[in-house]
Amino acid sequence: MRAIVVGGGIGGLATARGLGLRGWEVTVLERQPSLEAAGAGLSLWPNALRALDWLGVGGPVRAAGAPITGGGLRTAAGAWLTRVTVAGPIAVHRADLHEILAEGLSVRTGAAVTDARSLDADLIVGADGIGSAVRAAYAPQIRIRDSGQVSWRSVVPASALGDDRDGGETMGPGGLRFGYVPMGPRGVYWYVAAPAPLRTTAPAEQLAELRAAFGDWHEPIPRLLAATDPGALLHHPLLDLHPVAPMRFGARVALVGDAAHAMTPNLGQGACQALEDAVTLAALVPGGRGGGSVEEALREYDGMRRPRVAMVARRSWQVGRVAGARGAVTSAMVRALARLTPASATARGAERVAAWEPPTATPALTRADGRR
Numbered sequence: 001m002r003a004i005v006v007g008g009g010i011g012g013l014a015t016a017r018g019l020g021l022r023g024w025e026v027t028v029l030e031r032q033p034s035l036e037a038a039g040a041g042l043s044l045w046p047n048a049l050r051a052l053d054w055l056g057v058g059g060p061v062r063a064a065g066a067p068i069t070g071g072g073l074r075t076a077a078g079a080w081l082t083r084v085t086v087a088g089p090i091a092v093h094r095a096d097l098h099e100i101l102a103e104g105l106s107v108r109t110g111a112a113v114t115d116a117r118s119l120d121a122d123l124i125v126g127a128d129g130i131g132s133a134v135r136a137a138y139a140p141q142i143r144i145r146d147s148g149q150v151s152w153r154s155v156v157p158a159s160a161l162g163d164d165r166d167g168g169e170t171m172g173p174g175g176l177r178f179g180y181v182p183m184g185p186r187g188v189y190w191y192v193a194a195p196a197p198l199r200t201t202a203p204a205e206q207l208a209e210l211r212a213a214f215g216d217w218h219e220p221i222p223r224l225l226a227a228t229d230p231g232a233l234l235h236h237p238l239l240d241l242h243p244v245a246p247m248r249f250g251a252r253v254a255l256v257g258d259a260a261h262a263m264t265p266n267l268g269q270g271a272c273q274a275l276e277d278a279v280t281l282a283a284l285v286p287g288g289r290g291g292g293s294v295e296e297a298l299r300e301y302d303g304m305r306r307p308r309v310a311m312v313a314r315r316s317w318q319v320g321r322v323a324g325a326r327g328a329v330t331s332a333m334v335r336a337l338a339r340l341t342p343a344s345a346t347a348r349g350a351e352r353v354a355a356w357e358p359p360t361a362t363p364a365l366t367r368a369d370g371r372r
């Protein structure tokens with residue numbers, strides 16, 4: 001059986017790995033000239049780690065990342081409103097995850113797909129992100145929705161953190177949020193969420209704007225911004241797909257990851273859900289010793305995945321609405337909102353979401369003689 005996976009991001013690489021484990025011959029088509037992943041850090045919750053274990057790469061990913069043990073929500077002055085301890089998630093550099101997933105796969109770079117309907121294989125997987133050409137060919141009605149918020153992200157050396165080991169998120173007036181997550185020796189990943197518009201100024205000017213806006217917030221925020229290299233500053237609008245797209249079309253086309261359900265990052269679940277998609281699809285398709293048709297598998301895949309990703313995307317959007325509310329938020333209001341806001345809501349919401357298990361036992365542990 002032959003599959004074409006369009007897109008060599010986290011979702012596409014994980015799908016290619018999973019199908020390969022099920023005995024499929026897979027080609028990944030990636031439009032970029034090389035597979036190097038831009039990006040900062042990612043939090044991966046236990047659901048994502050179980051998916052990575054299924055794919056046989058959970059060990060190396062854990063070794064490349066650092067456990068997230070705690071966090072919470074603070075005021076701009078540094079007072080803790082909520083503190084949470086969490087067990088299970090890790091923070092990892094996106095480039096490390098990408099490299100581990102890509103190892104040993106057949107990827108054609110510089111291969112932008114423009115006519116998805118002309119692709120020919122037993123299974124075609126659109127893993128081509130929020131602007132998916134595959135989705136556009138089969139579900140042009142699905143719209144990208146703008147949250148009205150933008151983000152900045154970067155990674156800085158761990159020394160900028162000082163004594164703080166936990167990370168967390170801070171909410172200030174005007175809908176501003178600053179979060180940071182230690183990633184062990186790989187440094188500290190920080191992010192800002194702020195009201196639109198998307199800035200078009202040079203990165204150095206944007207960084208100066210951030211340093212001014214967060215200059216009187218508690219440490220280590222000014223220190224993290226001071227340690228940031230403008231060349232490593234990422235700036236994006238926060239978007240999602242609404243409603244999420246169907247995840248299968250006809251007898252042989254599926255969507256995974258952001259192509260089907262790009263979501264705002266407020267629950268830290270976009271890549272985690274892409275990994276769940278990849279494993280679910282790979283587990284359900286016929287493979288190795290056969291069983292069922294691709295079409296049946298795709299129906300089951302859509303039935304399993306679409307309600308779940310719609311729920312996660314909806315919760316993520318709601319957290320962003322509350323946390324990104326503009327206007328002068330008094331500290332009393334912040335306290336009242338604390339139970340609903342990202343640090344605690346992220347932990348509670350994501351822990352519930354993180355209970356996911358792969359639909360079948362992993363083929364990655366099956367030895368050549370068929371024994372586990």
Ligand SMILES: Cc1cc2nc3c(=O)[nH]c(=O)nc-3n(C[C@H](O)[C@H](O)[C@H](O)COP(=O)(O)OP(=O)(O)OC[C@H]3O[C@@H](n4cnc5c(N)ncnc54)[C@H](O)[C@@H]3O)c2cc1C
Pocket residue numbers: 006007008009010011012029030031032041042043044111112113114127128129130131132133151153191236256257258259262263265268269270271272273274
């Ligand atoms: C600010 C921010 C913070 C985030 N934080 C987290 C987090 O902490 N945890 C988490 O789980 N998720 C997080 N996410 C979400 C996560 O980044 C995405 O959900 C995830 O990267 C989606 O992976 P993907 O493979 O589906 O899509 P993408 O990463 O977009 O990959 C798509 C790939 O397809 C390629 N491509 C596109 N079009 C074509 C074409 N026509 N032909 C060939 N190739 C094509 C692209 O070049 C790209 O390589 C965050 C997102 C944002 C914006």
